[in-house]
Amino acid sequence: MSSVADARPVRRSGYAPRGPGAGQLAGTGGLLRLALRRDRVLLPVWIAVVAGIVLAMPGSLEGFYGTAAERADAMASMNSNSSMRALYGPVFGDSIGALAAWRIGCYAGVLAAVMSLVIVVRHTREEEETGRQEMLSAAVVGRRAPLTAALLAAFVANASVALLIAAGLAGRGAGGALALGLGVGGVGMLFAGLAAVVAQCAESARLAKGITAGALGAAFALRAAGDAGTAGGSSALTWASPLGWQENLRAYAGERWWVLLVLGAAIVVQGCVAYGLAGRRDVGMGFLPPRPGPARGALATAGGLAWRLQRGALGAWTAAFLVAGVVFGGMASGAADIVGDNENARDIVERLGGRSGLTDAFLATMTGLFGMIAALYAVTSVLRLHAEETSQRAEPVLAGAVGRLRWAAGHLAVAFGGSVLLMAAAGLGLAVGHGEDAGAVLGACLAQLPAVWVLGGVTVLLAGAFPKAAPAAWGVVGVCLAIGWIGPVLELPGAVMDLSPFGHLPKLPGSAMSWPPLVLLTVIAAALVTAGLAGLRRRDMTG
Template sequence: MSTAVLPTAAGTGPLTGTGTLLRLALRRDRLLIPLWLLGIGGLLAAGPPGLAALYSTATERAQAATSMSGNSSLRALYGPVLGDSLGALVVWRYGVVAAVLTAVLSLLLVVRHTRDEEESGRQEMLSAAVVGRRAPLTAALLTAVTANLAVALVATAALAGEGLRGALAHGLALGATGLLFAAVAATTAQLTGNARLARGLAAAVLGAAFVARAGGDAARDDGSSPLSWASPLGWAQNIRPFAGERWWVLALYAAATLALAGLAHTLAARRDLGAGLLPARPGAPEGRLATPAALAWRLQRGTLLGWTLAFAPAAVLFGSLADGAAALLGDDASTREILHRLGGEQALTDAFLAAMTGVFGLLAALYAVAAVLRLHAEETGHRAEPLLGHPVGRLRWAAGHLLTALAGPAALLATAACGLALGHGRGLPALLLACLVQLPAVWVLAAAAFTLYAVRPRAAPAGWALVTLCLLIGWVGPVLDLPARAMDLSPFTHVPKLPGPDPHWPPVAVLVAVAAGLLVLGLARLRARDLTT
């Protein structure tokens, strides 16, 4: 356990050095934050033109709002429909997604600049300088404040054309949600000495908030359920952008955020640098991991289990929606056309299921890239070098993590197939094939992320940019009817739309070949370059 070396210079206070640490954090995040802003802003900016194309008149929007508000499953996914203006429909369709993305950005930033820094040993070196005891945590929270102010501004600008008052309300709702989860992450970072566990605990709180909101919104169509009010994501909806704004709800965010930030500072003052308040579980007295692949599995199995537990209920929910898709859409030809763009030209229920398997494929790609980038974390954290000092080659070391990154999505997609089959009541084999056919596209993104890491470790985070691009193409492209050249940038565009007739298989073989080629290139480059020291 490391103990902080506190500064002794005259005039040093607990917040000394906060400004310097803040500038350092913002410099390190000069690419990460803009990429997230681009994704969130692009998602919201694409909403008005896309929905305007679907519902061109006030009558159509009112009918759509009434229809969707009466569907409890859709309310669980997206929240209650609180108005029939174009702005209100955009907030309904994309608001929860944008709030979750903002929360994820915030918790990643805070853990990155607190627990990650302590775990790597960099914070101990910084603390040997004139840096106050509270400065690192305060700087991390101020970094999150800066990012969330930017999110609020971007969201407001994206929706300002639908009404400045409603756009500002939605922007503030997103920023406040992000700040609250930044404070949650600041608290979890004090509880454990492990950055991955700190992120996992904060993500679990976010997941619980989503489940509470979903349950409350499914029960009532106006967001007034106690469960909805128990969730910060429900608070964002109850600010009611474009539907009679409730500005006082922001006070709930302020109170909760200040309370959690104060708790985080109190806990930070009661622990040693590098340690967590929760006792660490001792390891086995004798090592039982005989191969690099076994070590990689041991490091990543908890993450895979968490993703699996998230996939299962989501798939059951999506499956339960499939049978009602045709009845919900009724005679809305525009919405049917969008769904066919997402899921192919088969029957509407099959198109819905194909669209959902595509969503699960994109989510599995997020896991795959995260698993690949564990190699980068092991190298930059100086844990790979001692391992490679033994009779373990670089290729064997990398292959262990790649095996998890390539096989893990297969397990996730198989789980999704089981959930869809359970929720829909359809035979498992057809849905299993529909889900697993997404694997080649997932592998292409994982292989591309690995190649970026192998060629230039500092470029490894660009793997997230590739996934973000595919997410935007997959979710927004069909709504905006993007040209084929733009849609073809995503490997998921080229997989067959199953379940459905006459699948086209040659692109699947091409995707597998591309993934294999990228992996070979990455392994060759990893073997040739020097490790980060």
């Protein structure tokens, strides 16, 4: 005869009871501590970069516009220029704080959103994809504990950014500083919530990141389109974008605190949706099943597999570079109108782009910006090699007649060759938009490639020889981006500027061509790649 105990329902391994209550969140504290420990390097770098660029902006703008009259003229000039409104939005006030919020607020929100989506996907879908979540669930871990821990980690990061911004700018007005900090942190948490929802639907971390990043790009495009078409206010398109909500918080320009309620409500709704979905699926599964492949495979080489895995991302990056190049190229001829007669602003632009004509300096600044963004693609593409290894998808490939170097070469060809395609697309777009000096502009874009390859080589070295330190590649590229972005504005010492490979490139177009730095950077990149591949060949694939 069966006992009463035999009739009890069997509890699922690794999970607390499915009903409502504290059991659903069991183990959240431990998972949060684990997430913060794993991100103990990545998070401080992200927080420092996002907060640092905001805190550095008011001081640099004081060098641009030292008097109230200059600030008023700048406000009128920027609001009358549709291209500038598309890039940064309208200016709502002529104080230094208002100009800083206009100049950097939207981009700081974008960086906070990227930081947040990386954190949430890393500690939810990526954990499931690699099988680590199943191992952790062997302990007493509630069904919604991993999602809660990921959102709390994102909250810690965004709260730190908001606190640093509010404290650092409080001397220029506590209300405006608090509004700017909460706006940047709020946008970050909004996209953390979106990433949480997408992570429940997509079955791969790559797809989850891609969908969320696509939504962020759409939000920026909506805001840009709305602001470009409306002078002195915000259109319906602007209000359709979360970045438009942040803009309309109007830090240092008569704060609209009620906009925070809109942000908060959207975050709560997304959190409820994510929690609802998390309770209705199995670990490792999603609501968007992957498309089945063909009945008969057509991939004959490891390089073909690498191309198949990365061609979609490369196509999207290329299209974005081409469109952005056309937009910035169209602005080049009006560079003199943007800075007007302000000698300080003219000096800053020339420091960014070299001691040449203002139009050439503007184009040189844009080519440098494209180069730094292309470095992000190179790092992402090289790290795909590391992701294939850690997810154990590389093992079936290497089990056949494919050596490690041939397997790695396919991904590196896409990474380094893809960066060439991106810069060529940017150069073509700039040439089309500007309408002059097509060869010089294209050459200037291609001259950025050695620096891009150096950062790609650093990533190969870390992923190949020191796989546990591979995520540190984001810290390296983040430091280089920060130096290249705010270094000329703050007039950092030459020794600091030289830490970035982009600081050694000639400022083209406009300046004289210098081949030795390009050759030296290319040799350094080749040496880094060689060292990384040597490490990959000698070590265990488990890292």
